[in-house]
Amino acid sequence: MVTLEQWQCLVAIVDSGGYAAAAEVLNKSQSSISYAIQKLEGSLDLRAFKIDGRKAVLTPVGQTLYRRAKVLLEEAQQMESMALQFSAGMEAEIKIAMDTLFPDWLLLEAVQTFMTENPMTRVELQETVLSGSDEALLKKEADIVISGRIPPGFLGDPLMQVTFRAVAAPDHALHQVGRTLDYQDLRLHRQLVVKDSGSRGTDSGWLGAQQRLTLSHINTSVRCAVLGLGYAWFPVLKIQNELEQGVLKPLSLVSGGERSVELYLIYRDGHYAGPGTKQLGQLIKDKIAKISVE
Amino acid sequence: MVTLEQWQCLVAIVDSGGYAAAAEVLNKSQSSISYAIQKLEGSLDLRAFKIDGRKAVLTPVGQTLYRRAKVLLEEAQQMESMALQFSAGMEAEIKIAMDTLFPDWLLLEAVQTFMTENPMTRVELQETVLSGSDEALLKKEADIVISGRIPPGFLGDPLMQVTFRAVAAPDHALHQVGRTLDYQDLRLHRQLVVKDSGSRGTDSGWLGAQQRLTLSHINTSVRCAVLGLGYAWFPVLKIQNELEQGVLKPLSLVSGGERSVELYLIYRDGHYAGPGTKQLGQLIKDKIAKISVE
DNA sequence: ATAGATATATCTATTAATTAGATTGAATTG
DNA sequence: CAATTCAATCTAATTAATAGATATATCTAT
Secondary structure (H helix, E strand, O other): OOOOHHHHHHHHHHHOHHHHHHOOOOOOOHHHHHHHHHHHHHHOOOOOOOEOOOOEEEEEEHHHHHHHHHHHHHHHHHHHHHHHHHHHOOEEEEEEEOOOOHHHHHHHHHHHHHHHHHOOOEOOOEOOOOOOHHHHHHHOOEEEEEOOOOOOOOOOOEEEEEEEEEEEEOOOOHOOOOOOEEEHHHHOOOOOOOOOOOOOOOOOOOOOOOEEEEEOHHHHHHHHHOOOOOOEEEEEHHHHHHHHOOOOOEEEEEOOOOOEEEEEEEEEEHOOOHHHHHHHHHHHHHHHHHHHHH | OOHHHHHHHHHHHHHOHHHHHHHHHHHOOOHOOOHHHHHHHHOOOOOEEEEEEEEHHHHHHHHHHHHHHHHHHHHHHHHHHHHHHHHHHOOEEEEEEOOOOHHHHHHHHHHHHHHHHHHEEEEEEEEOOOOHHHHHHHOOOOOEEOOOOHHHHOEEEEEEEEEEEEOOOOOHHHOOOOOOEEEHHHHHHOEEEEEEOOOOOOOOOOOOOOOOEEEOOOHHHHHHHOOOOOOOEEEHHHHHHHHOOOOEEEEOOOOEEEEEEEEEEEEOOOOOOOOHHHHHHHHHHHHOOOOOOO
């Protein structure tokens, strides 16, 4: 196998203009360079240089090899500097756990910005519900968590207020009652509940409902509500489209028709978080700040 | 610098599932593998593997390195097999000299086909006129020559008949004469002549003309004819568009209004030509055969 | 629990590859 | 024609890579 060093010699000879000059550049002796080229030419069974007078000149084959060798070396160099960044603490992988309450497009925009700036860092996104985010933190399955709950021992930065509203499809029975509804009315109808993604399975939603339909993802839940399968509390930001299109309609409740939850951004390792994690967290915060202004 | 062999070890360990298995695959001892990874990790100052139990498992950083190392090795491998083709006689560079009489789109199509099949071979095209092609052959500046002249000592395969027709712009004075023209008529007008690209500079065209405008390229000459700067003999295939659009019109001559030249394909090295040169030559012939049938 | 099997790490002696330095021969320069 | 420059070659010394033996840890099956 031709080694990287041998390719490097070939390139150095061309770039510097000769064997002796290449030796200077690479901090080697001239004989080492000569030896390296001999080995290269030997193992490929061709001539890369023709000695014209006392100058080393590339053969046509050599020219082709030179061009590709430059690319190869460039790539090897890139790998090493990438690795250097890793050893300096830059993460190869950042895992995010996000409660489905959080507007996903917002996070995805931040992730996209981050990934273009840090192409060597992978990002993994896990959508969680309620205790699922706690679990991600405690089991070290996520570096960044966006959730409404801060497990004891962690510190969270407030991100945004998520407002819930009780809604149902316009032709749902609850919308035909013709007066403001109370808890008794709701009890008689099916409530759509999003299943807790944590393994302990804390239940969410109002437990007073007799009939319940439990979904694993909020998007499915919204779809069910639109189809008239039941009523539910949804984050306003998540159903903006549905409200505008009129396929979902807010229920007028005596009280409790609007609830709200504060979402927090939590670093698993607090201020010991790596540089990439911190940058990504900041990007998310910036995105939200920008949205709030608009 | 991390060597290719070290990257190869990393990849082999992952692909085969362990240090010992990698040693087997690479025909080395297990301790060599261990040593190589130690060197790699040492020079990058990071850990690529974590020994989980007694299994070697990639760290997140290691995963990223693994993916890129595969690409790097793939590229190095490609270079070597490319070089192997070179040493087996495949040319790194093929030079073509083509008389401008030859329809260029025909050659370019053949070149394109060749280049997609042989991405590592460069192709250089030189357009010549008359003795320029002889010179390219004799000075070894071209491997393939397409020309109407075969210098002594070379063998040419007949390619195609190129038919010349005397033409001028429709509003040219020669078109206003109102009868078939003879040599005397032509003598009185400016002839457009393409300059010989050879250094000896044999003159082309009919030397009886008193006024001449000499151009270095046939395309320029056609443009001049369209603008009414003179009359000229052009290959029919080269001015098909101009004839259809009516911007050039054939002159009706008593005799000599149509001449023709046979073009030949000549290999500089005859049947000692390299495999790429032969293939490219054959492609050109095939293209012409296909055209002739249509 | 415990023996046996499996997998990586480490140590050591050996072997192979690389290196520098001196020298030679060829080509260029003044 | 002498001086200089450049690559090739030879040699000795150094360095790096390797296999083999052994140690250590862990998993598996009894």
